[in-house]
Amino acid sequence: MREIETLALAESPREQFNAAGSAAAVMNSTPAAAPADVTAAYYEAYYRGRGADRNSLSNPEVLFQSLAMEASVIRALGSLPIDPADSRLLDVGCGDGANLFQLLRMRFQSDKIVGVDLMPERIAGAQRLHPGVEWRQADARKLPFASQSFDVIFESTMFTTIVDDSTAQAIANEMQRVCRTGGWIVLVDWWMPKPGDTTVKALTRQRLRRLFDLKATLRFDKQFAGALAPPLGRFLSRRCPAAYFAVAAVFPFTVAQGVYLLQKK
Numbered sequence: 298m299r300e301i302e303t304l305a306l307a308e309s310p311r312e313q314f315n316a317a318g319s320a321a322a323v324m325n326s327t328p329a330a331a332p333a334d335v336t337a338a339y340y341e342a343y344y345r346g347r348g349a350d351r352n353s354l355s356n357p358e359v360l361f362q363s364l365a366m367e368a369s370v371i372r373a374l375g376s377l378p379i380d381p382a383d384s385r386l387l388d389v390g391c392g393d394g395a396n397l398f399q400l401l402r403m404r405f406q407s408d409k410i411v412g413v414d415l416m417p418e419r420i421a422g423a424q425r426l427h428p429g430v431e432w433r434q435a436d437a438r439k440l441p442f443a444s445q446s447f448d449v450i451f452e453s454t455m456f457t458t459i460v461d462d463s464t465a466q467a468i469a470n471e472m473q474r475v476c477r478t479g480g481w482i483v484l485v486d487w488w489m490p491k492p493g494d495t496t497v498k499a500l501t502r503q504r505l506r507r508l509f510d511l512k513a514t515l516r517f518d519k520q521f522a523g524a525l526a527p528p529l530g531r532f533l534s535r536r537c538p539a540a541y542f543a544v545a546a547v548f549p550f551t552v553a554q555g556v557y558l559l560q561k562k
C-alpha cells in the first residue's frame with residue numbers, strides 16, 4: 298500500500314529505523330547479501346514495533362502527511378510539458394505499485410508504465426493488484442532496459458532508504474542512462490536530513506547534486522514542496538488539520554518532503 302511505503306518515512310527516521318534495528322543497516326552496508334530478504338525483515342520488524350496502522354490512512358496522524366505528499370506529486374507531474382498518455386514511464390523502486398493510481402489519475406497509461414523493484418514479494422503484490430502493468434523484479438543498479446528508452450523516470454522514497462553511496466550512485470547513473478534526451482527524472486523523496494542518524498539519508502539538494510550530473514547531462518527544472526517534518530506534520534494532521542497547509546506555506550523550512558524535477562539535456 299502507498300501509505301505503508303511512502304509514509305514509513307513520514308515520522309522520525311530515527312524512530313522508525315530503530316524499530317528495524319540492524320536490518321536496515323545490513324541492507325545498506327552489504328547490498329550484495331540477499332538484499333531483498335533483509336529489506337523484508339526490516340519492514341516486518343518495523344510494523345511489529347510500531348503497530349500495523351502506523352502508516353495507514355485510517356490513522357489520523359497520517360492523513361494530511363499523505364495528502365501533502367500527493368499534492369506535491371500531482372503538481373510536479375502536472376507541470377511536465379508532455380502528453381502523459383503518450384509517455385513511457387519507469388517507476389524505480391516501485392514497491393507494490395502504490396504510485397500507480399496517482400500516475401493513472403494523471404493520465405499515464407497502464408500499458409506504458411513499467412515498475413521495477415528488488416523485492417520479489419513486492420513485485421508479486423503489484424502484479425496481483427495491477428496485472429495490466431509490466432512489473433519487473435530487478436536491481437536498479439543494473440536496469441534491464443536499453444539506454445534512452447523512457448520519457449519519464451520516477452522514484453518515490455527510495456533514495457532516502459539507500460544510505461550506501463555507491464548503491465545510490467549506481468541507481469542514479471542507471472536512471473540517467475535509460476531516460477531519453479529531453480525526458481524527465483521525477484524524484485519524490487525526503488529532503489530534510491536527520492543529523493546523527495546514519496540509517497537513513499535524505500535527498501538534500503547537496504546529495505542530489507552529487508548523485509545526478511546537473512551540469513552536462515541534466516538540467517534542474519523545479520521543486521515542489523510536500524509533507525511537513527514528521528513530528529510536526531503528524532501532530533497537525535491529528536490535532537489541527539485545518540492549519541496543516543497554512544503552516545507549510547508560512548514556515549517553508551518545516552517542509553521535509555517534496556519533488557525534484559530534472560530534465561535530460
Ligand SMILES: C[S@@+](CC[C@H](N)C(=O)[O-])C[C@H]1O[C@@H](n2cnc3c(N)ncnc32)[C@H](O)[C@@H]1O
Pocket residue numbers: 298299301302303305336389390391392393395396413414415416419435436437438452453454455458459468
Ligand atoms: C520506501 S520503499 C518505496 C516504494 C514505492 N516507491 C512507494 O512509494 O510506495 C523503497 C523501495 O525501494 C526498493 N529498492 C531498494 N533498493 C533497490 C534496488 N537496488 N533496486 C530496486 N529496488 C530497490 C525497495 O525494495 C523498496 O520497495
